[in-house]
Amino acid sequence: MHDIRAIRENPEGFDAAMARRRIDPVSSDILALDEARRAKILAAETAQAAQNAASKEVGAAKASGNEAEFERLRGLVADKKAEVARLNEEAAAEDNRLRDILMSLPNTVYADVPDGVDEKENKEIHRYGNPRSFSFTPLEHYQIPAAKGLDFDTAAKLSGSRFVVLRGAMARLHRALAQFMLDMHTEEHGLTEMITPVLVRDDAMYGTNQLPKFAEDSYQTTNGWWLIPTSEVTLTNTVAGNILEEAQLPIRMTAHTQCFRSEAGSAGKDTAGMLRQHQFEKVEMVSITHPDQSDAEHRRMTDCAQNVLERLGLPYRTVVLCTGDIGFGAKRTHDIEVWLPGQDTYREISSVSTCGDFQARRMNARFRPDGNGKPEFVHTLNGSGLAVGRCLIAVLENGQQEDGSVILPEALYPYLSGRSRITAEGSLA
Numbered sequence: 306m307h308d309i310r311a312i313r314e315n316p317e318g319f320d321a322a323m324a325r326r327r328i329d330p331v332s333s334d335i336l337a338l339d340e341a342r343r344a345k346i347l348a349a350e351t352a353q354a355a356q357n358a359a360s361k362e363v364g365a366a367k368a369s370g371n372e373a374e375f376e377r378l379r380g381l382v383a384d385k386k387a388e389v390a391r392l393n394e395e396a397a398a399e400d401n402r403l404r405d406i407l408m409s410l411p412n413t414v415y416a417d418v419p420d421g422v423d424e425k426e427n428k429e430i431h432r433y434g435n436p437r438s439f440s441f442t443p444l445e446h447y448q449i450p451a452a453k454g455l456d457f458d459t460a461a462k463l464s465g466s467r468f469v470v471l472r473g474a475m476a477r478l479h480r481a482l483a484q485f486m487l488d489m490h491t492e493e494h495g496l497t498e499m500i501t502p503v504l505v506r507d508d509a510m511y512g513t514n515q516l517p518k519f520a521e522d523s524y525q526t527t528n529g530w531w532l533i534p535t536s537e538v539t540l541t542n543t544v545a546g547n548i549l550e551e552a553q554l555p556i557r558m559t560a561h562t563q564c565f566r567s568e569a570g571s572a573g574k575d576t577a578g579m580l581r582q583h584q585f586e587k588v589e590m591v592s593i594t595h596p597d598q599s600d601a602e603h604r605r606m607t608d609c610a611q612n613v614l615e616r617l618g619l620p621y622r623t624v625v626l627c628t629g630d631i632g633f634g635a636k637r638t639h640d641i642e643v644w645l646p647g648q649d650t651y652r653e654i655s656s657v658s659t660c661g662d663f664q665a666r667r668m669n670a671r672f673r674p675d676g677n678g679k680p681e682f683v684h685t686l687n688g689s690g691l692a693v694g695r696c697l698i699a700v701l702e703n704g705q706q707e708d709g710s711v712i713l714p715e716a717l718y719p720y721l722s723g724r725s726r727i728t729a730e731g732s733l734a
Contacts, residue, residue, distance in 0.1 A: 421627025450709030
């Protein structure tokens with residue numbers, strides 16, 4: 306959420322920042338609503354002062370026997386009390402309207418984020434590995450004979466489209482990938498492993514900017530809980546409402562969870578295979594940092610995600626998202642795109658974003674600077690480390706052989722009891 310004081314101080318700068326997000330000028334409407342809200346608050350305070358003064362005089366009028374003055378003052382107290390209640394209610398309504406507007410506007414982006422309309426104008430900043438040359442036409446993951454354990458028909462019978470049942474070697478490989486990622490992040494990258502709920506209240510979704518704008522992208526139960534679209538929601542909200550000590554920062558967390566997305570805006574997109582599912586698993590990374598450290602932490606988290614792919618020997622590239630492609634809550638995002646030979650292209654496998662204090666303001670998450678200074682908002686960052694299903698796709702497609710088998714990355718051997726391949730019949734060997 307945006308700081309109304311910053312908008313008051315520099316409305317032109319705020320409009321210019323929103324223009325980079327292709328949003329028309331809004332500062333004049335925001336400031337008019339803010340002025341009306343503050344005028345109501347001032348009027349309520351003035352009426353309250355008049356009520357308090359009249360209340361003190363009521364007793365004196367009663368004691369002096371001046372019945373007419375007593376009745377006048379008593380009526381004035383009642384009138385002012387009603388006026389205070391009305392003005393406070395109107396001020397609260399204006400405050401809610403202002404909050405709704407500020408909640409609906411995306412984060413401002415950093416100056417180094419490239420301007421652009423869509424993903425075609427993202428800027429590549431890093432590339433690792435060379436796509437493998439095949440002596441045959443590589444298949445997509447769901448076409449590879451070794452991937453017989455990807456059962457879309459049974460999933461469709463159970464749940465409909467955009468679901469998959471994993472059997473045998475596919476289930477084992479999926480589990481191995483998740484465990485491998487968690488071990489890297491906890492043992493090598495210094496993140497604390499967490500297990501968090503997948504059902505959350507409205508406040509948690511507001512805190513990480515899934516609400517109010519993106520309600521249709523998530524699933525809500527009949528009793529009001531939301532199924533998390535990512536454990537960014539739960540991990541980040543662990544500090545909601547807290548005032549941390551500066552010495553506690555940074556807080557670095559990771560979690561492997563089920564994730565749920567309605568994919569409301571992706572009708573007809575990536576319908577084949579398991580690239581875009583309603584239910585999937587991710588190993589998420591979240592950092593809570595001092596504002597001075599958030600840029601360095603963004604680079605660090607990007608490295609953490611890249612390290613996973615490098616250890617698996619998977620070619621990838623990293624891009625900075627342009628203003629037309631960056632997410633609602635991010636100030637800068639690095640997308641890491643893994644090479645998929647079956648599609649002959651790079652596809653996103655991780656987004657690592659720094660949000661500044663945008664989410665912290667929504668959650669009221671602060672820290673107290675050393676020396677007991679005034680509490681300040683923390684900075685929050687999040688990133689996939691990685692999307693497990695998409696990593697499985699990449700392992701299958703990059704390791705496929707002409708006979709239909711798949712050679713697996715050496716880093717996974719300890720998680721597969723030493724087995725190194727999946728046969729064309731779909732068994733680990």
